[in-house]
Amino acid sequence: MDINTIIEGAHSVSLRNLQPADATAMSELANNPAIARNLRNVFPYPYSREDAVFYIGKAREGAWGICQAIHYQDTFAGVISLLPQEDVYRHTAEIGYWLGEPFWHKGIMTEAIRLVCRHAFSQTGIIRIYAGVFSYNRYSAAALIKNGFVLEGIKRKAVLKYNELFDEHFYALLKS
Template identity: 35%
Template sequence: MIELRNLHRGDENSLIRHLNDDRVTKYLSLRIPSPYTRGDAEWWIESGSKEVGVVRAIDFDGSFCGVIGAYTQNFEYSHSAEIGYWLSYDHWNRGITTVALIKFTKYIFETTDLKRLFNPVTSLNKASLKVLEKAGYKLEGVLKGAVVHEGVYVDEHLYARLRP
């Protein structure tokens, strides 16, 4: 069973383990520290995750396996939020991320005033492109050469969902 819950003390070791796995972080933002330390995990649980919007842990069968968040924007973009997520390598290819994204999207639209959720994904991240499509997000455009990944310029695909 997939559940979304608040991050809490006790999640530190899982965060550290998963966010030091190159397979998990390969396409994540460079804002995530590397190596990911206990101090990083403690900060994220205690304050960082509470300052950026709505962030939830993803649990599968009672076990922490990832994080999903809606990161709010400012000023004229305050009606929208960037969706971000990651899942532990051990839980890949089970449909967990897709179900988590569907549940989280529904939750955000039911509990906030946000009108638009979006996710910019590099063309290299084929799995995430599929997750977004399966969760009902629509491709709005492709930004050519928008991201530098490991020294190579790659396209970024912009997916979004609007409040029903």
């Protein structure tokens, strides 16, 4: 379910397949505790070049579903993915993403979410995309809401991050 061609959007944002050449930039941007704080613990911190090489290799094998590099003005800025679910949820995908701190607050992630959702709805059988957002990550929630995602529910004290419990907010977008 890879996007085989570059998808370009507004604000000089584009998505393309992750490439081995992205490993250095990816590791430099991802090695940031502010990014790791907003992601599941499977995302390592510190984040090494070897972590990036491993992730890119698995992405290129299709292990993460649709997994794309986010580019801003032709510069690697982060990663966005859609992980298709299975069984009775096979029409659904979970969206996940991160953006390097130098690219925050520029509308880049909002545009990347729009691009990957548009692709999924037009090119795959996916009709529902959802995201779990830690309660303190208001910028992630805002990017989803700007794309039409709706808060469907809150799992209270569901996330244990850095030995502290947080709520997880679930947002979803349906194919219109």
